[in-house]
Every structure is written in C-alpha cells, then in structure tokens.
Amino acid sequence: MIWDWHFAGKILPDLLRGLVVTIEATLLGYVVALILGLVWAILRRSPSRIVNQTVRWVVEFIRSTPLLVQLFFLFFALPSTGLQFSALVTGIIGLGLHYSSYTSEVYRAGIADVPVGQWEAATALNLPRRRVWFGVVLPQAVRKVIPTLANYLIAMFKDSPLLLAITVPEMLHSAYDVGARSLRFLEPMTIVGVLFVIVSVLSSLLLRRLEFRYGNN
C-alpha cells in the first residue's frame, strides 16, 4: 500500500475538526489546572498540619497515577455518584485535575522564591491575609513561573489523545474512525502525527518568546 494524496486530502477536514476538539479540551483543561493548582499550592502553605499534609499526599497521589486510569475512573465513577457530565466535560476535568498536580508544584516553587522580607513587610503593614496573597505574594510568584507553566500547556496538549479512550471525538479518535471505515490507517495516523508535531513545535516557539520576555532567571 502506498501513500494516497487524494485520500489524504479528503480526510483532512475530518481530522481538523478533531484538532479543534483537541485544542478546546486542552485550553479548558489548562484553565482548570491553573486554578486548581493555585488552590493546592495555597492550601499547602496552610499552618494546619492536617490540611497541608492531606493536600500534599492527595497531590502526590494524583501525580503518580496514570491519567488514563483517572479518566476512566471519572468517566465511570462520577455518574454513580449522581453527577452526569458529557465525555468532553469529564475529559476536561480529568486533564485539569491531573495537571493541577504539576502546576501546584510550579506555583509552590514560585511562592518559595518570594523573599521572606516581602512576607515580613506584609505582616508589618498588618495586611489582611487575602491581600498578602493576592496583592503581594502571588503577583511576584506567578510572574516568575509563567514560562514553566506554559510548558505544561504543551505537555497537556500531547496527553489529550487519551481522551479518545472515553469516547471524546478528538483528533486521534477521528483518525481511528476514518481508518476503521476505509481500512486505510496509514494516511490518517501519519497526518495526525504531523499535525501534533506542527502544533507542538509552533507552541514551543511561542514559548521561547514568553521565556525571553519573563525569564531573567
């Protein structure tokens, strides 16, 4: 069997529709990961030992178990608790939850990097806790870790094909469908691979610009 350009052109629109779903899931999942990661990072600084140790182990657990298993768990177990989500929403929650364990480490490093003097000054000024976090610490901490956080967007994009396992119609899923219907797997699979590389390389070029802009360390 040899490469058929005509066939490749015919299936491209299908695959691009899949790419849109892939990107949608990645971006929304990323928003979940950014917010949830920040929540984990702040809770880990809680003075209560019970809270910070619990969060520590929960995050460690999420980080060291496979995303695929977590997705299945959410997909099959959530409905039994009465929460009914579409496959795509479950996928977004799963991706976001998994990657929040990575982003929380990134935030944690950023927060640890804020000089102690800043905390002391905030205490001396008698700022309320909320303002200490949102007015003083986080603006400095987050700025420093923006390039690292952006790295995880790319990593997440590459994990998004796993959503096909819970029937989300993303790119690899559409490629598989096309392949199963026409019994030609070479073209769809290759195109998907190439599209992945193109999007990843483009976004890592963007990332380098981000690093240039924010990275003085």
Next chain:
Amino acid sequence: MSDVLSSYPLLLRGAWVTIQLTLYGSALALVLAFVFGLVGLARSAWLRAFGRIYVEFFRGTATLVLMYWFFYALPLVGARFTPMFAAVLALGLNVGAYGAEVVRGAVKAVPKEQYEATVALNMRPAQRLRRVLLPQAIALMLPPFGNLLIELMKGSAVVSLISIADLMLRAQQLRQSTGQTTSVFLVILVMYFVIAQVLQLLVRYLERRADIMLGRRPGREARSPLETLGAAK
C-alpha cells in the same frame, strides 16, 4: 470490593506487565538519551542538527499517536510489530527525547574548569567524558531521570489501548466481569501509586550513591577513625 480483591492474581499479572514495560521502555530511553544527548553536544553542526530533529520530533508527538502509528499504520507498509514491541518503541523514543535534553543540560552544567583541566591533562575526548564529565553529570541527571521514569510508568497505561494486557487492561476486564467500576479503579490507582513510590525510593537511593561516590555527602566508609573518636568524646 471483595470480588475485586479476590481476583488479585489477575491484577498482579497486569502489574507485572506494567513493570516490564517500564523496565524495557526506560532501558531503551536511557540508551537513546545518552546517544542523542551526546550527539547534541558534538562539535559538528550536522550531528547537532540531527540530534535536534530527533528531540523536537519525538518530544512533539504524543506517545499514544506514535503507538497507534506503529501499530496500525506501519504494518500497511510492511513493517509489522508485536504490540509489546510497538509499545516499548513508542515509550522509549518519546521519553528518550526528553532524556536527551536532560543529558545535554547536565553535561553542560558541569563547571567549565573541569573540562579545561581535562584538556590541560591531555586526555582524549572519550577519557574526558568517561572519567571526569559524565560522573559529575550523572549526579545532576538522576533527579530529572527519576521524574521521567515515573512519567514513563504512567505513560505505559496507554498500551492497554493497543490490547496489551497491562494493569489497565486487566482492570477493564475485571470491570466488565464484576461490574464494580469504582472499586476496581480505586484498587489499580493505589497499585500504580505504590509502583511509583517504589520507583521513587529506588531513584533516591541511586542519588545518594552518586553523591557519596563524588564525595558530596559523607558515606559511612568516608569517615576517618579520628573523626569517629572525636564524635565519641
């Protein structure tokens, strides 16, 4: 829950396949990481470009896409792989690309004076690497390698999608036969967690060994008798 627990032999068999995949995959990844990491440091621009292409390509594709490609697309052009081989190849190539960047970064991070000293001592390039640069670089590589090892172990769960009977696939079978979705997945999540923790302990041990080897952390044998006497006083 008891149904799930009583079928533990099935899950253990799955876990063994997961561990095997992790071992083979990381062995391949380690070799690729060193080869392409060192190629990335070569003086020839052509060699460096070759290394870059490998790294960018395999860091850019998803493991699952690669695996599907090996498993579904390549047989059509005549290259037929067993599922296990396709899986190990995809995992190894993918993680190897990340590893190559780690190797390159670590060798570059060894202080420049060390390199200059090897030149001053008239060592051959191979000797410089083997006796001076790599031993120091390996200590720097271990922590990121540890992370990659866990990533690889987690990534191996996707092989169930090309019908390899790893822990994930066994869980699927068990789910279908017992219908106890939640407890099946909870049990294998815990199993994956345990495997990850064991791997982490292993890497920590290697890190300690590397530090002792480089004299950065006092080992038991490194302490002189005089010091021990002093401590006793």
